[in-house]
Amino acid sequence: MDDSEEIAPAVQSILDAARERGGGGDRVSVTPRSLPDAFDAVADAGRTPVVAEIKPTSPTADGERTDDPVDLAQQMVAGGAAALSVLTEPDHFGGSAETLERVREAVDVPVLRKDFILHEAQLDVVEADVVLLIVRFLEAEGTGDLTDLLAAARERGFQVLVETHTAAEVEQAVDAGADIIGVNNRDLAELAVDLGTFEAVAPDVPDGVTLIAESGIQTPDDITRMRDAGADALLIGSAIMDHDAATDVEANTRRLTGADTDAIETTTDT
Numbered sequence: 001m002d003d004s005e006e007i008a009p010a011v012q013s014i015l016d017a018a019r020e021r022g023g024g025g026d027r028v029s030v031t032p033r034s035l036p037d038a039f040d041a042v043a044d045a046g047r048t049p050v051v052a053e054i055k056p057t058s059p060t061a062d063g064e065r066t067d068d069p070v071d072l073a074q075q076m077v078a079g080g081a082a083a084l085s086v087l088t089e090p091d092h093f094g095g096s097a098e099t100l101e102r103v104r105e106a107v108d109v110p111v112l113r114k115d116f117i118l119h120e121a122q123l124d125v126v127e128a129d130v131v132l133l134i135v136r137f138l139e140a141e142g143t144g145d146l147t148d149l150l151a152a153a154r155e156r157g158f159q160v161l162v163e164t165h166t167a168a169e170v171e172q173a174v175d176a177g178a179d180i181i182g183v184n185n186r187d188l189a190e191l192a193v194d195l196g197t198f199e200a201v202a203p204d205v206p207d208g209v210t211l212i213a214e215s216g217i218q219t220p221d222d223i224t225r226m227r228d229a230g231a232d233a234l235l236i237g238s239a240i241m242d243h244d245a246a247t248d249v250e251a252n253t254r255r256l257t258g259a260d261t262d263a264i265e266t267t268t269d270t
């Protein structure tokens with residue numbers, strides 16, 4: 001990201017906090033649960049591959065959910081989620097590494113660590129199956145290089161979701177060797193959401209890459225729209241967490257995965 005680029009104050013604050021955060025201690029080494037395999041298994045079972053996100057709050061949420069994240073995770077899996085995303089960013093999203101650790105122990109689906117990782121030491125915080133690297137936030141002063149961070153994450157065993165928002169960022173992700181790419185419908189400069197972003201950018205993602213549509217997906221019609229545009233899977237937070245009304249997370253997930261009430265195996269310990 002060009003340091004002179006205008007971005008929303010909330011995002012600037014997220015980035016400032018991320019720059020300040022250090023890493024963990026010992027180098028993480030993980031044997032990951034395969035994200036593409038989890039998507040294939042769910043699709044083969046006739047459900048929509050959804051990564052359901054545990055996001056207690058966010059700069060754009062109207063409230064906060066204080067339910068136990070492990071309960072939420074189990075409800076999401078019972079509702080047919082193929083994988084989970086857990087915010088570990090503490091200052092703006094109410095997340096923590098400890099939450100991710102507890103959730104990953106309680107479920108057997110792949111778990112994405114959703115955070116704003118800017119340098120290598122920040123990979124050594126907690127075991128996860130997938131970590132997120134956001135193209136837009138890398139390559140500015142004081143951050144790591146995308147290619148180097150991708151390699152560093154893989155050396156630790158992580159799968160890597162490389163998040164993009166434009167065709168140029170997709171090109172950067174592909175050049176860096178990404179094999180799982182997300183297109184975020186939320187513009188992190190303005191925080192506006194437009195599902196047309198995925199439709200515009202998806203054609204630039206090469207075949208063979210696992211492609212995830214992120215943000216702003218609320219309804220089964222939105223899912224059809226993203227799947228028709230080429231999404232292998234959907235990353236959904238707000239519509240499942242329903243921060244202001246605190247509705248039933250399992251039902252919210254089921255509505256979006258198309259899961260039958262009795263067809264889903266519930267969670268097991270790993």
Ligand SMILES: O=C(O)c1ccccc1NCC(=O)[C@H](O)[C@H](O)COP(=O)(O)O
Pocket residue numbers: 010011014053055058059060061184186188191214215216217235236237238239
């Ligand atoms: O969700 C936010 O308000 C937000 C604000 C600033 C930077 C990032 C933000 N979200 C990160 C995400 O990528 C979303 O949590 C994720 O894609 C799910 O989106 P949604 O289904 O719209 O909650």
